[in-house]
Structure formats: structure tokens, C-alpha cells
Amino acid sequence: MAGIGKTELLRAWCAEQAVVTFYDLAHDSPARLRPPVRTKTSMSMVLDNVHRASTTQLDDIIGLLAQPAGPRLVLAGRWVPPRLRAGLPSAGTTEIDGSALALTEDETARLCARYGHLTPETLAEVYAVTGGWTAGAVVAATSIAGDPVGTEHHLRQLHAIGVTLHDYVVGDVLAHLSDDDRRAVADTSAVETVCAALFTALTGRPDAGRLLEDLARDRMFAVPVGERGWHRYRRLWRTALYLHAQHFEPERQRTLHRSAADWYLGHGRYREAVHHATAAGDHLLAAELSNRYRFHLIADGPLVTVTPAPSPTWPVPLTVVNRPFRQAGPVTAAAGVMSQPTAAARDAPDADVARHVVEHAAPVIAALDAGCPLEARAHLVTWLHAAQQLGPLPHARALRHSAATELQLGNLHLAAAHAGQTRRILAEHGVGGAHDDGWARIVLAAVHIQRDELTAAAEQLRGLAVDLWRTDAPLTAAEHLHHAMIEQQRGDARAALRTTRQLVETEPPSAELLYLHIQLLLANGDGADAGRCATTHAARLTDPLRRLVDANLLLAQRRAAEATETLQAFVQRTDGSVPHRIDALLLLADAAAQIGHLDHAAHLRRQAERVAAPAGIRRPFLLNAAYSLNAAYNGADPSRSARAERLPPATATLTDRELTILGLLDTLLTVSEIADALHLTDNTVKSHISGIYRKLKVHRRRDAVRLARALELL
Template identity: 30%
Template sequence: MLWYDAGIDGDYAITPEVWRRIVEELTGLGAIGADRADGTGDAGQRALEPVRAAPIVVVMDDFDELAAPDLLTGVEYLVRVLKGRVRVVLSCRTVPPLPLHRWRVTGELGEVRADQLAFTLDETAELISAYKVGLADSSVAELHALTEGWPAGLRLAALAMRDHPEPEQVVAELGTDDGVASYLSREVLAALPPDTCRTMAEVSVVEQVTAAMVEALTGRRDGARMLAALDQQGAFVYRRPGPGEWYRFHPLLSRLLYSELRRQDPARAALAHRRAAQWYIAHGPPAEALRHLLVAEDWATARETMDQHWPDIAVGSRRRSLKEVAPTPPEAIHTEPGLALAFAAERLDAADPVQARRFLRMGGDDRDDPAADNRSRAPVLLALQLAEARLAGDLEQTVEVATRLMSVSSTNDAVGRTVPAARALGLIAMGGARLQLGDLAAAGDQLCDGLALARRADLSQAQISAGSQLAMWYAVRGRLHAAARISRETMKLAERLGLTRATDLGWVRLAMAEAHYQWDRLEDARRLTDEAADHASGDPQMFISAAVLQAKIRFSAGQLAEAHQALLAARKEVAGARVSRPARRSLSLVEAEMRLAGGDLPASRRLLSSWAEEEPLSPWAATVEAAILLAEGRAAAAAAAVAPYLADGGDGASLTWRAQAGILNALAGKALGDRDRVIRGLDVALDAAEEEGFRRMFVAAGHALSELINAVAPAMSVYRLVATDLARVPVAPGAAAPPYLTGMPAAQGNPCMGVAPVEPLTARELTVLRYLQGDLSNVEIASVLYLSVNTIKTHVKSIYRKLNAARRREAVRRARELRLL
């Protein structure tokens, strides 16, 4: 390997010397004949004739600093002449002026971009742990969102937190006056022209920007060219995909620029806010206009904006801002309820419930206002109280306030023109609350009606809020294609309006993640779930939903430690938060599935039966119950447990659990020798697979189900195509075993499951064996099963002896041959 670094060897920027050095070293390695390496430039290039078969790697670090015109020509020639003999690796921040398009077509180019190098949420947590930093899971998610997985930024943050008494404070101030700020200043901003840096500072008052916004905020006339150049230069400025031509700064760069602007030139910062407000007044959304007006202390225009646009401001769909811009209220706020409500709306949008309640109390004080104004302000106050209830996660209060808002709006002559808008807000909030409470039948109608009214009233943020929650409603019901369609429509609207940081969009990502999970596209599902977790800061319901799905995805991929860690993080969140019963119950049910998959039937049964209240997730609980009964060899009882969920239950039913019930019914029928029951169960499951594309549950059921489909499918001609497809679905070699097949006592003696070992494994040994197929250490397995490490080691030795294996991989392979896994 040859390595050239412009940052270390600056003299290599002189093309003849660079080229001579490359030619000499390639000659020394035998890639070029010694008698031909006699010059530089064209002569040196002609000398590059391959005489050696072994590939040589030439790395050019900081290539954008090395890349003089002659060197670019030389590199192109090097790639063309020495195909397969020399591999050229270019490390650069900007796109090099080389024929990349041609190399892509010929398959000669491999590209690794910044987003591919970014840390995942799990990797971020692992890094923080390696630095011995005690950081809450919610703060880890906040750090990951703030750095966007940027490795250098995470390392600098970890170093700053390592010896800090309050690491959460480091996260809160990251990028303002620390190692990250120094890095960005020297490595990014120092390489840009001063006028560009000045423009970027003024633009940093907004979250996202278009060329028109740049020109409106700064007076420049080359906004498009400047943004495109910054994107191409790798200056931590990125163009967002989708419509609208939106760009965004990296959150840490935006923080740095804004903090410096306010510190060095407060007047220029206020002017930038006023210009931003005028732009948002003209183009929307009004919530952004209100925020900038309050920061710029334009009280009159702020009141006017609140009066005119309150339905689209008081949606309760918070923006996900990673830099704090808190306006300072004037003394007049105590005598101007309208202004107090404007401040309350801004604080609700910023997820600051304490200050929001304070301003709401001021806004509700009507002693100095005429009666007519009180009547017109009542819906505004109720809409903001509704947003406060949503922010607090008080679902019952949300339903109650939403009902009052719709009632007051429909009987108040003073606000007659805003009745549809107020009703839209009420229906959207009520539908979202019903969804979280598990009342799917009511939630669907309310969200659909709310979305229709929001479209009629042209309420952009309300449409995003309704669409996000409606997508999740479809996903929960197993209507995967509808969930994907609504998600795409909602994201497209958010991208067009520059509202991609709205918190409610976390539900869009979760809906899409659920669809991809059920379609067995685990990598896409993981990415979307991690993005949702980034959005979930301050929303326990969303955080728990993301954690449950993260656990499922990681467990399906055989990443057992990560799956349990996701559940542990969610349980910590539940401990101090107001969370719905279905959300709490989902944690115990998914853990019960994981324990069952590990063969720990007592723990699985304990988790299932530990719920003392009325069951909020009956279909899911029934499938877990049936899986446990199957594992206990009680097939008839398992079939009875899922029988009520085989029929279509209407709008409140979930196709996911209906399909799962069908699979379990078929497996129970196989155990009972009841062919009719097998066909009935497969009919339900295959119908769902054909309609919505379910795959994961079939993959999870493994060989037993694929053999059953192969045996019975010929008699089910209507599903022949999907049955043939599903019968060929491979079982991932590293994947966790299916929750309703593992742990079956009958598995070792079942003639269709392979030849049993000489000495059967005990139930506990089977449990340990199933954890051995993941990447958990003995210490981690002991932690998961609440056993000592020595006990685990004893079980492992016994497993090796009984399976005639010398190491873990061999034991797992042998167990799969015997169909123990």
C-alpha cells in the first residue's frame, strides 16, 4: 500500500514530484517495468504497463488538496491502464473532477459517502459507553440526532463528557464553545471566503433554507450557486431530497454559526430574524413566522399573525429544533392576553411545557378585555391547551379538551369562519389519542375526517400531523401498503414546505419501519426506526414504540444484546413518564416473545400473565399465549387461544395479528394431525401475505412452516404463487429462532426435526443454546437470563459434550442440523 497525505506531505501538491514518487514506488513494487519508469508527465504515464498480477493499493488522502490538473490526468490514466493491478483510493471532502460517471457505468468505482460512515444509534451508545460516560438513553438519542452520527463529532463529545460532572450539559451546549466548535471553525469555516461565512451566519437563524430565503435574508443574488457550491465542497451543508430545493446545515454547524452571530452582532441577528419572519409570513408555515417575530421583538405583527393563523400554529406538532432560540417576553405581556397566547404557542412548539403553562395562564386572564374578544379568543385558548395536553402525554385530557374545542367552535358566532379548522384540530388530536389508547376503530374515522378538514382549510402542519398518525394507524392494523402510501404523501408535503423536523414525522418513520419489518427488509426497518428514535426526544410514547420495534428488528437479526438493551432503555423511559397502557403492555409482550425464543418458557409465561389490568392488546397477547402453549405441547389449547382472531374483525382489527394467528393455527393443526385446521390457518396467513406482502412472520416460523406450506399448498391453488414464493424463503443463518417454535419439548423427538442427540438437552440448556447463536458473551447471556456466569459456563460445557462440539460455532451448526434451532 502506498499512502499520500496532503496534510502531512504538502510538497506532493507539486504535480511532477507527486507523479515521480508514484512511479518510483510502483516500480519498486513491481507494478511497472524498471526500464520504463524513466520520467514524469506523459512519459511516466506511458511507462505504466502492468507486469505484476497482485493488486497494489494507492491511497491519496485529502485528494482535493492534492488534485492539480496534471495529477488528475495521471490518476485517470492510472485507473485506465492498470485495471485490476492498482486500486486507487481517494479520500476527499469534495467530489473530484474525474470521470466518475464513466467508472460507475463500467463498475470500476466504489463510493463510500459520509452518510454511510455515520454511526448508528447503537454504535453511538457503544462509543459513549467505551469512554465510561454515564449518559441517559434519551440523552444518547439526543446526541446522535445532534451529531447525525458524525464520528469525529461523537469522539470530541465523548472526550468532553468523560471528565464532566454533568455530561447532559455537554450535549445541551455541544458545538457552541468547545472542541467541536474549534474543529468546525478551523476545518470547515476557515476554508471558505469571509463573505460566504457571513452569509451562513445570517442564514443560521432558520432550520432549513432555499436559495430564495438566502437572498431574502442576506440581499445576495447568488443563493442557488452558493448553496450548491457549499454542498459540493463538503462544507457540512446538504441538499435535502424531494421537492422544494431545500438545504440544511449540519446541526452542530448551525449551532456554532448562530451562537457566534448572537454573541458578536446581536443587531444583525435581530435583523435576520425579522427578514426570516417576513419570508415565512409570505410563504409559510406561520408557526415559524411567529417564532422569528417574537425573537425580533415585533410584538404587533406577532399578535396579528397569531390572530390570523392560530389553527395552523396551535397544532401541537412540535418542530424538532436542535438549537434553542427562546424569545424574551416584554412587560406588556401581563396586560396583553393575545401576546401571551403567542408566547405560549411558541413555547409549546419548542416543547417547553413549564413556560407554556405560565403564558397560557396569562392568556386566559380576560379581566381587561371586551366580551366579544373573549369569545373569539376561547377557541385559541382551547387549541393551545389541547397542544399542551398532547405535549404532556395526557391522552384522556387530550380527548376531553378536543371535545370542548369542537363544541365551543361550533356554537361561537365570533369564530364561525374558523369552525372547520378548529374541528380539524380537535379530530386530529382526538384520533391520535385514541390510537395511543388502543381504540383503533374510533381513531381511524377521526384521523381521516381530521385530515380531510385540514386539507379543506389548507392547514399544512395539521395535514402533516394527521397524515403521520394516520400512517401509523394503518401500520398498526397491518395495512402496510396504505401505511407506505400515506407516509410518502406526508413526507412529500413536509419536504415541500421545509417541515421535515416536525416531531410527528417520527410516526411516519415508525409506520414505514413497521412495513419494512413485516416485508423482511430489516436494514431499511432499522434505519427508519433509528431515525424515529432521533425524533422521539421528549415524546415517551414515540420513544417506546421505537424501542419495541428496535428490539424486534435486532432480535430478528440475531443481535440479542442490542434487542435487550432497547427494551431496557424503554423501561427506563416508562419509569418516569406518563405512558399509555398499550405502550406499557407492548414492552412485556415483546420481551415475552424474546424469552420464548430463547426457550425460557417460565419467564415468558410470567411476563404474559403479569398484567393485572384489562388486556389492552388482546390479539398480540393471544398469539404469545398460543406460542407458549405450542411450546408446552398443548396444541389444542393453542388453537383455541387464536381462534377468535382468525376472522376479519373490521376497522379495529389488525391483519398482522390475524396472519400470525393463522400461522399458529396451522402449526397447531399439524401437531394435532388436523389437516382442515392446517388449511384454515394457512388460508388466513397466505391471504394476508398475498394482500400486504407479509414475509417476516413466515421467515421467523422457519423450516416447520415452509415444510407445511410445501405439503399443503398444492391443495390451495388460489394461493399457489405466494405459497411457492414463501416456501422458498430462506431462514437467515444468524437469525434468532421463531418465538412459537423454539423451546418445544417435542422438538428433540420429532421425526421431522432431524436425528436427536445421544443425550437430550435439558430445557435450560436449550435456552442457553439459542443464545449461543447470537454474538452474546457468556457474561451477557448470564445477565439476560439472570444466572451466574459460572452456571452459564457449566451449561455451555454440557451442550458441547452432548452435541460433540468443540466450540460455539460448531455447536450451533450441529444444533441446526438436528433442527434444535
């Protein structure tokens, strides 16, 4: 992938090696590649820009790979030439693609710091726009540092214009394609995700599958979405192509959007059909589809569309493209070959869909908003069945709400499973930028936070920022809320308070946001502001959260008896949020401790432990200062109690690879996903896991993680 920092990384690595030969095949390489003179030290050859290698050089590289005692080769390029890929040995080769080299949010922040001070909010936006692309982060940081007042303008420009990026994409990223292939790629940039059938519908190309496979082979330009042949183009690349075409060929772009609308309509994807009809300027069609399929649209749930809008600064100077596209003929609307929607989805009368929405979806959403997850679950039983009959998108929406319900009920494993299933369904059907996908990520982040897996939670939020591009206000608010929860859990209450204060001041706050904000105000010693916030926004708090807020305020004022009275009835309920019930039990314990009833306080904390133990909930205990610090509770903190157990001495023999896998066991990744992340086979990972279990003297993943935490191996 171009601009990801491969060459700099390799040169830095070479400087640390004893014996290494570096060749840049685009500039200073010899006509023939020979191994370096053998020494007692192992030899290495670094070959950069292999995509520019000549046929002779490729033959030499393949010959070096075939030598059993040959040098260690490090090959880098924007893509792997087909001739070289065919000659790569099946074993002993490790491939690192652009996604592995992409910067994390923290690395993006450190890079941007070289060009000037940027606020945390701006850094988060830079990461969301660039997706960790090094060159893009540099462009953003330098432009913003030069004009800090115009931060928002520069980010919009980086997101939208693609002036220099278009030449870069065509001349560098897509240089290995023919003019006709590049034209086809530019045409398909009109859609968020594309499969072979949709590609053919937009371009008339019967070889769409081959071209998509070529684009995705090294994840240089296209990234597979799901397992049914859907792909999406890297965000900035797609933006550059789309806006350039929209400026120079607006009529063609409108025709492409109309073709996309027809294709989506024919496949029962009404929301995308409305979106593309609007983008085509056919507002009559968009209005007709919106009216005809209004209840289908509600059942499917909102779709966050990220088709770039024209920059308000057009016209702007444009560099002449070195490799211009050739006209590939008129845009056609060929029939797709994707599986058709279910008969129920295609033929269901609007009245049936309306009944589905009113009878099933609305009660679930209302129950969740009121903090009554058991009631929501009762309605979900019928909603899930009905949604499955309507098609994959309504089913994904129902599953997303089921994940949120199980999260409130404290069933973290089931919440994660339903959220993951939501994401898989959407990916398998090529739904990009989906509202439900975003909320599924929020549920996964919340699960990790409750388990104190903060790195994994942050990864989910980073993926949300990049994939959905922060185009949906409630989702963005939820993302920032969970970032604040992570900061709070890491002990940075001031940073968390800055985040929640901005959210409360700029958006209508949710009940969960208000609860967290008031907690943070009290933690920072600002009881007066906490009381004012509770009074101002009292109508937005559900009854359970209102009781928790009142109890927090009363305890801050040393009014333990009143706090106990406020919570006593609440903890007897078993139909509410389990994390909130744990909070209430711990607050009652604090109240008992305030008035000197330490034995009763310890009993209440043990009761909270019993509620939290089945799901492995740890967050409430970590935030309860009295629970974790007061010696009167005899070290009851579940995050510390395992230290009293007998620890197996064999843990000292864990290898580096086993420690790496042990860290990944403390996530929601499956064995196959761990294998993919480490470039290993499933059987190799299973063998390492067996070794970990044997050395830790445990038999289950959960026990291994628990003991590893006690040993501070995680």
C-alpha cells in the same frame, strides 16, 4: 468533510496495496506531481488534502487524469476545488461523499468502546448527536469515559456549546469561503432549513442560490432537502455557529429570528412563525399568532424544533477565531421568491379550519387509538381531500395518518407509499424536524419489521434519531419500542425486555408497548410480572390487545380452553389490525395444540398464512415458537416452505454486483435510489435486475426476493 476519518482510511488502504504512492498535499507533497515508475503491477496514487493543492499541482492532477494509461488516482479532501472538478472525466470516476463515510450506529459503538464502557442508551445518544461524525464521536466518548456519572451533561454540552467546534467550523470546514460568505452562513444558522429566498430574507444576499449550491456541492456543510432548493446544515456545524453568534451578538440573533418569523408568516407557515417569534423574544407576537392561527397550527400538526438553546455554562473560555467575520451590514427582510401557499390555506377562515380539524382529523385519530382502522379509513377519505385544499403541511399530516391506518389494515405496500409521500412533501417544502416526518419513519420501520427486513428497519430508526434529535418524547418512545421489536425478532428477548421495562417505568406506556412488554416477560419465564403488568395497566389496553394479552397469559398457564373462548369472537372481526388478527389465529392454533387437536391447529395456521400472504407479513410467524419448531405442522412456516420448490441452478452464476443489487431489492428503494446508492446509472441497475430475474427464472421483484431468501442469498 473534516474529521470523518478519510486520512486514516486511506493510509490503512495503502498499507494493504502492492504498489501505491501517497502524498499529503497539505504537508509533504512535491511541487510537481509525476506518475510513479511503471511496473508490472497496476499503479495507484493517493493524494490527500486536495483542497490544499496549489494551482500547479491541480494542473498536474488534471493531466494525470487525462492520460489513458495513467495511474489510478484516489483523491481526498474536504471539498473538491472548482478547477479540479471541472477537469474530472465524465466517465470512470466514483465519488464518495461524507454521508457514505459517516459511521453507522454499530460502528459508533465499536469506536466508543475503545475509550471505555458506555451503556447502549448512551451509545444511541452519542450517535444521535454526532450523526456518525467520527471526530464528534471521539470527543463524546472521551469526555463521557472520563466522567461516567455526568453522561447526560457531556451529551448536552456536545449538542449545545460549540466552543471549540466554532473555531473548527470557521477555520477548517468553511475555510474556502470569504469572510462575508461565512458571515452569511452564520446568520442563516438561525433556521432549521433554508432556501435561497429565506437566505436572502435573512442576509440580503442576492446570490444566495450560488452560495447554497457551493455549500452543498460536496455535502461537506449543507445537505439538500427535497428537490425544491431547500437545504439544511449539518447539525453540529449549525449548532456551533448559532450558539457562538447568540452569545456574542444576541441582539442580531433576535433580529434574525424576527426576520424569519416575518418570512414564514408571509408564506403561510404559521408554526415556524410562532417558533421564531418566540426565539426572538417577541412573546406578544408569538401569542398573537398562536391565538389567530390556532386551528391552522392544529391542522399542520406539531413541529419538532431543534434550534439550540444557550448553554447554561456560559460564559466559558473561547479561543480567538483565526478568521473573524466581517460585519456584512444590517439584517434585512427581503421578499422571498418561494411559491406562495394555496389560496385556501391563506384565506380559509378559522371556522373552516376548525371544522376541518373536528370533522376529519379528530375521528381518524380516535379510531386509530381504539384499534379500528376501517373506521379510520372511512373518515380519511374526506380528511385527505379537505387537507389537500388547505395546503401541503395539512396534507402531509393526513397522509401520515393514512399510512398508520394502512399499516394496521396490513396493507404494507400502501402504508409505505403514503409514509414515503409524507416525507417527500415535507422535504419539498423545507420542513425540518417535522413531527409527521418522524411518525412516517416509524411507519416505514414498522413495515420493514413486519416483513422481517430488520436492517432496513434499523436504518429508518437511525435516521429518525439523527434528524429529529430525540426532542419529542412520544416519538422517542416509539423509536425505542421498535428497536425492542427488532431485538426480539433477532432472538435477543432479554435485551428487548430491558428496553421495554425502561419505557414502561419512565413514560405512560402505550397499548402496543404494554403488549410487547408482556410478551417479552412471558418469553423470559416471568409470568407473575406479566400478570401484574396486565392488571396495573388494563385501562391503557384497547379491547383487541386486552384479548391478546389475556390469551397469552392463559396459554402460559396451560388454560387452552379459556384462551380459545377469549379469542374466538375476535378472529371473526375483519375491521381490526391484520397483524393482531394473525397473532390471534396463531394463539388459537397453540391452544388447539395444547389440547391435542393438531389437525385443527394446522388448519388455523394455514388460515393465518392466507391472511398474511398478500402483504408478505412474516413477523408473527417468526415469533411463534410452536409454529416454527413443531414438526406436526409439516413445515408450514412461510419463511421455510419455499425450500421445497425446485431451485434454478443458474443462481450460482450471480455476480457480486447482482448479489448486491438483489439485497437492495429486499428494501423499499426504487431503481433510481438503488442507482444513487451504488453510484450507477438507472439503466445499468435495470440491466442487472433483468439478469437477476433471468437467472432466478422469475418475472417480479417480489418473487426474486422470496426465492433469494429461500436460497439463503439474503
